[in-house]
Amino acid sequence: MLTKRYAFCFVFNKDGKVLVLKRADFMRKRPSEWDLPGGTVEPGESEAEGVVREVSEEAGIRISNPEMILSKGGHWKGEDHHFTYFRTDFDGSEIRLSEEHTDFEWHHPLVAAAMVAFTPHRLAFGSLPIK
Template sequence: MVTLTDDGLVLEPTTGSDEFTGWSVNVDGERRGTIALREETRSSVSVRWNTGTGDGALPIATRAVRLVLEHAFASLGVRRVEARVPVERAGDVRAASIAGMRREGIVRGAADEPDRVLMARLVDDPPAASRDGFIALLNAGLPTKRVISQGLLRDPDGRVMLCELTYKSEWDLPGGVVEVGESPAVGLVREISEELGVDVSVKSLLTVNWLPAWRGWDDACIFLFDLGVVDPAITETMTLQPTEIRSVQWCDADRVAERATGAAVELLAAVADGDLPTYREAPLQPE
């Protein structure tokens, strides 16, 4: 056990259990909290701390965590340090991030246990103060928005193609969720190829339609692309992905209103009106 220092902040070893290696956190001679490491595997440890929530708690926690990270990598030879911070402790999540720990996800709590933010730093991560390190920390912590690409495919009579889905009773436009690093247009072509077995050509973007959270689904942005007018016999050449698509149907306005999801009905009605803005927000659908 060694004493760790950073200007006026001093981590003094404490007598603890065999499970933990701990320090008291002292600032200018005043005890402000505790911090400890626990061995998880041969190459990884976890860190936990308590420096309160009062004035100065954030910079104290940040400096203490940074000191312990440096000690773990340089002196203990570990390759990963992780922390599981209760989600309500936003200040400690921020302190860990500033110290260089990346957000990796949420560990759900069982029974009365709180959900916890899983954060970690690896020995070969770029320095937190460097450009690469700063971008990596932001990418790990910034919110993400679910993006869905859908295609408007019509026949010469103006009917719209809808997919009968295996996982919900309502029908919907062809398309799906865009993958990480994939453009919305490329994602639409891929989804239709995977689910319907045909290749389509994206014509233009009709609108971006924001969907509020609904029936347990998080909110999302739908990119609606025009896929043009095709021979209705195209459905005869399709190979449907059986785990997701039961059938495809050509639907007029009445059929759309009868069978489509509420969001699709509202969106297609706006398309039919002809005054479609580049960006729009869909109304909340009834549960």
Template structure:
């Protein structure tokens, strides 16, 4: 489960700190769905834990992406920050807001790359007038 947070034509990307094989790679914030949770509840919980923000979960972004170990899929949703909350890197090494022309400036985790390909149109639709 992952969140695409878009503000002013930019998407939030987060740099992994662990495990060692993923450290230094970039991803969309999120995590696992716990037993009894819906996708939306899990994503809201993960955004609170990782970024210290409250969010409203919106539409799906891209297809399900099979994860390398083959036992799960990455499912991504567009989310909106609530009440002026500002994300903080609570579990990541760093965060960056990336415009469409900056999407290739970070080394994405393999599972996130198919979602990155979906973003230019979404980012263009969110640009301020």
């Protein structure tokens, strides 16, 4: 069975707040939910390459050398999934959302953790050193 791979990123601004994106209401999975930038890792990509691409596609920002903070697999709805979470610092460039998202906000990690409904994301927030 093929494992579905996903990579997401905690993007921090200079104030220590994390970027969250609001998914568009037409999205098939998790419409109108607050989310972390990231998504499916394509065949032939490493998780780091996938998260760099996804953050660029979803938020219009370039990141380099994201730091892996959590890598965890699991079985859900009859399929194997693997989630890798990274962190990086925001360079201050302009956020340009894709059509998959309608809004973005910056929040303290504890606030952002309460905003996201996706269980793997909520668990991943626990891996962050929170000040």
